[in-house]
Amino acid sequence: QKEVEQDPGPLSVPEGAIVSLNCTYSNSAFQYFMWYRQYSRKGPELLMYTYSSGNKEDGRFTAQVDKSSKYISLFIRDSQPSDSATYLCAMLISNFGNEKLTFGTGTRLTIIP
Amino acid sequence: EAEVAQSPRYKITEKSQAVAFWCDPISGHATLYWYRQILGQGPELLVQFQDESVVDDSQLPKDRFSAERLKGVDSTLKIQPAELGDSAMYLCASSTRQPNTEAFFGQGTRLTVV
Numbered sequence: 001q002k003e004v005e006q007d008p009g010p011l012s013v014p015e016g017a018i019v020s021l022n023c024t025y026s027n028s029a030f031q032y033f034m035w036y037r038q039y040s041r042k043g044p045e046l047l048m049y050t051y052s053s054g055n056k057e058d059g060r061f062t063a064q065v066d067k068s069s070k071y072i073s074l075f076i077r078d079s080q081p082s083d084s085a086t087y088l089c090a091m092l093i094s095n096f097g098n099e100k101l102t103f104g105t106g107t108r109l110t111i112i113p
Numbered sequence: 114e115a116e117v118a119q120s121p122r123y124k125i126t127e128k129s130q131a132v133a134f135w136c137d138p139i140s141g142h143a144t145l146y147w148y149r150q151i152l153g154q155g156p157e158l159l160v161q162f163q164d165e166s167v168v169d170d171s172q173l174p175k176d177r178f179s180a181e182r183l184k185g186v187d188s189t190l191k192i193q194p195a196e197l198g199d200s201a202m203y204l205c206a207s208s209t210r211q212p213n214t215e216a217f218f219g220q221g222t223r224l225t226v227v
Contacts, residue, residue, distance in 0.1 A: 008153065032214050043117075043204050043218030044156065088155050094212030098168070101146075101213065103155030 003027045006089055006104030014112050019076040023089035023104045026070065030102075032092040033065050035074045037085045038106065044088055047074070079111045115139045117219035119205050125225045131193035134222045138187070138207030144168075146216060147180055147190050148204040156204055162188065195226045 006023045013019055021035075032051055036044035050056045053067045062075040072091075076083055089104040118137040126132045138145050143164050148156035159178065161169040164185040173180065177196070182188040192199055202223050206216040 004155075006155070032212060034214065041220075041223070043206070043220050045218065046215050049214045090155075092212060092214065099161075099213050100169075101158065101216070103157070105153070105155045 010108040012110045021074040030091040034090040036088040119219035129194040136205030142207035146206040150202040
Protein backbone atom coordinates (compact mmCIF):
# COMPACT_ATOMS: atom_id res chain seq x y z
CA GLN A 1 0.00 0.00 0.00
CA LYS A 2 1.30 3.44 -0.94
CA GLU A 3 1.60 6.00 1.82
CA VAL A 4 -0.38 8.52 -0.23
CA GLU A 5 -3.28 7.50 -2.46
CA GLN A 6 -4.83 9.80 -5.02
CA ASP A 7 -7.50 9.08 -7.63
CA PRO A 8 -5.72 9.60 -10.97
CA GLY A 9 -8.89 10.58 -12.77
CA PRO A 10 -9.14 11.94 -15.39
CA LEU A 11 -11.83 14.31 -14.17
CA SER A 12 -13.80 16.55 -16.54
CA VAL A 13 -16.25 19.18 -15.33
CA PRO A 14 -18.02 22.13 -16.97
CA GLU A 15 -16.77 25.66 -16.43
CA GLY A 16 -18.15 27.21 -13.25
CA ALA A 17 -18.58 23.90 -11.43
CA ILE A 18 -17.15 23.12 -8.01
CA VAL A 19 -14.30 20.63 -8.20
CA SER A 20 -13.34 18.28 -5.37
CA LEU A 21 -9.95 16.57 -5.41
CA ASN A 22 -9.01 14.09 -2.71
CA CYS A 23 -6.13 12.16 -1.20
CA THR A 24 -5.89 9.62 1.57
CA TYR A 25 -2.80 8.69 3.50
CA SER A 26 -1.68 5.96 5.83
CA ASN A 27 1.29 7.52 7.68
CA SER A 28 0.05 9.41 10.72
CA ALA A 29 3.47 11.09 11.02
CA PHE A 30 2.70 13.43 8.12
CA GLN A 31 2.59 16.97 9.49
CA TYR A 32 2.14 19.27 6.50
CA PHE A 33 -0.22 18.84 3.60
CA MET A 34 0.26 20.54 0.27
CA TRP A 35 -1.42 20.83 -3.09
CA TYR A 36 0.61 21.40 -6.22
CA ARG A 37 -0.66 22.20 -9.70
CA GLN A 38 1.23 20.92 -12.73
CA TYR A 39 0.51 22.09 -16.24
CA SER A 40 1.50 19.85 -19.13
CA ARG A 41 5.27 19.71 -19.68
CA LYS A 42 5.92 21.99 -16.71
CA GLY A 43 7.18 21.49 -13.19
CA PRO A 44 4.72 21.47 -10.26
CA GLU A 45 3.90 24.77 -8.56
CA LEU A 46 2.64 25.09 -5.01
CA LEU A 47 -0.99 26.14 -4.58
CA MET A 48 -1.47 25.84 -0.84
CA TYR A 49 -0.23 24.13 2.27
CA THR A 50 -1.88 23.43 5.59
CA TYR A 51 -0.67 22.18 8.91
CA SER A 52 -3.66 21.39 11.05
CA SER A 53 -7.04 19.81 10.56
CA GLY A 54 -9.65 22.17 9.19
CA ASN A 55 -10.06 24.43 6.21
CA LYS A 56 -7.76 26.97 4.60
CA GLU A 57 -9.05 29.26 1.89
CA ASP A 58 -7.16 31.17 -0.81
CA GLY A 59 -9.35 32.81 -3.40
CA ARG A 60 -11.27 30.14 -5.27
CA PHE A 61 -9.27 27.35 -3.62
CA THR A 62 -10.01 25.69 -0.28
CA ALA A 63 -7.81 23.03 1.26
CA GLN A 64 -9.33 20.75 3.84
CA VAL A 65 -7.54 18.34 6.16
CA ASP A 66 -9.11 15.68 8.36
CA LYS A 67 -6.31 14.07 10.32
CA SER A 68 -8.62 11.70 12.15
CA SER A 69 -9.69 10.17 8.84
CA LYS A 70 -6.31 10.67 7.14
CA TYR A 71 -8.06 12.46 4.31
CA ILE A 72 -7.34 15.72 2.55
CA SER A 73 -9.26 17.60 -0.10
CA LEU A 74 -8.86 20.54 -2.44
CA PHE A 75 -11.98 22.37 -3.57
CA ILE A 76 -12.00 24.70 -6.55
CA ARG A 77 -14.96 27.06 -6.82
CA ASP A 78 -16.11 28.71 -10.04
CA SER A 79 -13.73 26.52 -12.02
CA GLN A 80 -12.08 28.08 -15.07
CA PRO A 81 -10.55 26.51 -18.19
CA SER A 82 -7.19 27.79 -16.92
CA ASP A 83 -7.57 25.42 -13.96
CA SER A 84 -7.13 22.48 -16.34
CA ALA A 85 -3.99 20.74 -15.08
CA THR A 86 -2.81 17.83 -12.99
CA TYR A 87 -3.21 18.37 -9.25
CA LEU A 88 -0.78 16.65 -6.93
CA CYS A 89 -1.23 16.27 -3.22
CA ALA A 90 1.96 16.10 -1.19
CA MET A 91 2.66 15.39 2.45
CA LEU A 92 5.64 16.27 4.56
CA ILE A 93 7.30 14.88 7.64
CA SER A 94 9.77 17.30 9.22
CA ASN A 95 11.85 16.04 12.09
CA PHE A 96 14.89 17.92 13.39
CA GLY A 97 15.99 18.98 9.92
CA ASN A 98 15.26 15.63 8.34
CA GLU A 99 12.38 15.89 5.95
CA LYS A 100 10.44 13.53 3.78
CA LEU A 101 8.08 14.85 1.11
CA THR A 102 5.78 12.29 -0.51
CA PHE A 103 3.60 13.01 -3.53
CA GLY A 104 0.38 11.43 -4.68
CA THR A 105 0.10 10.24 -8.25
CA GLY A 106 -1.86 13.32 -9.35
CA THR A 107 -5.39 13.87 -10.65
CA ARG A 108 -5.73 15.14 -14.18
CA LEU A 109 -8.48 17.80 -14.33
CA THR A 110 -10.10 19.27 -17.42
CA ILE A 111 -12.50 22.22 -17.23
CA ILE A 112 -14.80 22.26 -20.23
CA PRO A 113 -15.74 25.77 -21.48
CA GLU B 114 10.87 36.48 -10.74
CA ALA B 115 13.51 34.03 -9.56
CA GLU B 116 13.16 30.50 -10.84
CA VAL B 117 14.91 27.16 -10.90
CA ALA B 118 16.76 26.68 -14.17
CA GLN B 119 17.21 23.25 -15.73
CA SER B 120 18.87 22.12 -18.90
CA PRO B 121 18.42 20.57 -21.30
CA ARG B 122 14.61 20.67 -21.58
CA TYR B 123 14.56 17.53 -23.69
CA LYS B 124 17.08 14.76 -24.17
CA ILE B 125 16.97 11.67 -26.34
CA THR B 126 19.70 9.14 -25.78
CA GLU B 127 20.41 5.56 -26.70
CA LYS B 128 20.46 2.95 -24.00
CA SER B 129 23.87 2.30 -22.50
CA GLN B 130 24.92 5.90 -23.20
CA ALA B 131 25.72 8.45 -20.52
CA VAL B 132 23.46 11.44 -19.93
CA ALA B 133 23.70 14.44 -17.62
CA PHE B 134 21.23 17.03 -16.41
CA TRP B 135 22.01 20.40 -14.90
CA CYS B 136 20.11 22.46 -12.34
CA ASP B 137 20.64 25.98 -11.03
CA PRO B 138 18.44 26.63 -7.99
CA ILE B 139 17.03 29.94 -6.86
CA SER B 140 19.79 32.07 -5.37
CA GLY B 141 20.14 31.54 -1.65
CA HIS B 142 18.26 28.26 -1.55
CA ALA B 143 20.35 25.84 0.46
CA THR B 144 18.21 22.78 -0.16
CA LEU B 145 18.15 21.17 -3.60
CA TYR B 146 16.18 18.15 -4.71
CA TRP B 147 16.22 15.90 -7.75
CA TYR B 148 12.95 14.12 -8.47
CA ARG B 149 11.99 11.62 -11.15
CA GLN B 150 8.44 11.72 -12.48
CA ILE B 151 7.26 8.86 -14.66
CA LEU B 152 4.32 9.72 -16.91
CA GLY B 153 1.07 9.51 -14.98
CA GLN B 154 2.75 9.34 -11.59
CA GLY B 155 3.80 11.78 -8.91
CA PRO B 156 7.40 12.92 -8.46
CA GLU B 157 9.65 10.57 -6.53
CA LEU B 158 12.71 11.86 -4.69
CA LEU B 159 16.05 10.67 -5.99
CA VAL B 160 18.44 12.81 -3.95
CA GLN B 161 18.34 15.77 -1.57
CA PHE B 162 21.21 18.16 -0.88
CA GLN B 163 21.65 20.60 1.96
CA ASP B 164 24.30 22.97 0.65
CA GLU B 165 26.94 20.63 -0.82
CA SER B 166 26.09 17.65 1.37
CA VAL B 167 23.81 14.77 0.46
CA VAL B 168 21.00 14.53 3.02
CA ASP B 169 19.03 11.69 1.44
CA ASP B 170 19.95 9.50 -1.51
CA SER B 171 18.20 6.35 -0.33
CA GLN B 172 16.12 6.13 -3.53
CA LEU B 173 18.97 6.88 -5.92
CA PRO B 174 20.03 3.83 -7.99
CA LYS B 175 23.67 4.27 -7.18
CA ASP B 176 24.90 1.65 -9.61
CA ARG B 177 24.04 3.96 -12.49
CA PHE B 178 23.01 7.34 -11.05
CA SER B 179 25.23 9.96 -9.47
CA ALA B 180 24.60 13.49 -8.29
CA GLU B 181 26.83 16.27 -7.13
CA ARG B 182 26.57 19.82 -5.89
CA LEU B 183 30.22 20.69 -5.47
CA LYS B 184 30.00 24.33 -4.40
CA GLY B 185 26.57 24.12 -2.86
CA VAL B 186 24.97 26.04 -5.71
CA ASP B 187 24.22 24.32 -9.02
CA SER B 188 23.94 20.58 -9.36
CA THR B 189 24.41 17.82 -11.91
CA LEU B 190 22.59 14.50 -12.11
CA LYS B 191 24.21 11.81 -14.25
CA ILE B 192 23.02 8.46 -15.52
CA GLN B 193 25.50 5.96 -16.87
CA PRO B 194 24.56 3.71 -18.55
CA ALA B 195 21.03 4.81 -19.40
CA GLU B 196 18.33 2.14 -19.55
CA LEU B 197 14.96 2.17 -21.30
CA GLY B 198 13.21 2.38 -17.91
CA ASP B 199 14.95 5.66 -17.16
CA SER B 200 12.67 7.48 -19.58
CA ALA B 201 10.92 10.07 -17.43
CA MET B 202 10.81 13.73 -16.45
CA TYR B 203 13.67 14.72 -14.17
CA LEU B 204 12.71 17.61 -11.95
CA CYS B 205 14.94 19.80 -9.85
CA ALA B 206 13.53 21.77 -6.95
CA SER B 207 14.96 24.11 -4.37
CA SER B 208 13.85 25.48 -1.05
CA THR B 209 15.03 27.79 1.66
CA ARG B 210 12.48 27.13 4.31
CA GLN B 211 12.57 24.68 7.17
CA PRO B 212 10.26 22.85 7.22
CA ASN B 213 10.12 22.73 3.47
CA THR B 214 6.52 23.62 2.84
CA GLU B 215 7.33 25.37 -0.41
CA ALA B 216 9.65 23.74 -2.89
CA PHE B 217 10.11 25.63 -6.16
CA PHE B 218 10.37 23.35 -9.17
CA GLY B 219 12.13 23.85 -12.45
CA GLN B 220 10.50 22.95 -15.76
CA GLY B 221 12.26 19.62 -15.82
CA THR B 222 14.25 17.61 -18.34
CA ARG B 223 12.24 15.13 -20.37
CA LEU B 224 14.49 12.12 -20.99
CA THR B 225 13.72 9.52 -23.62
CA VAL B 226 15.94 6.47 -23.82
CA VAL B 227 15.71 4.56 -27.09
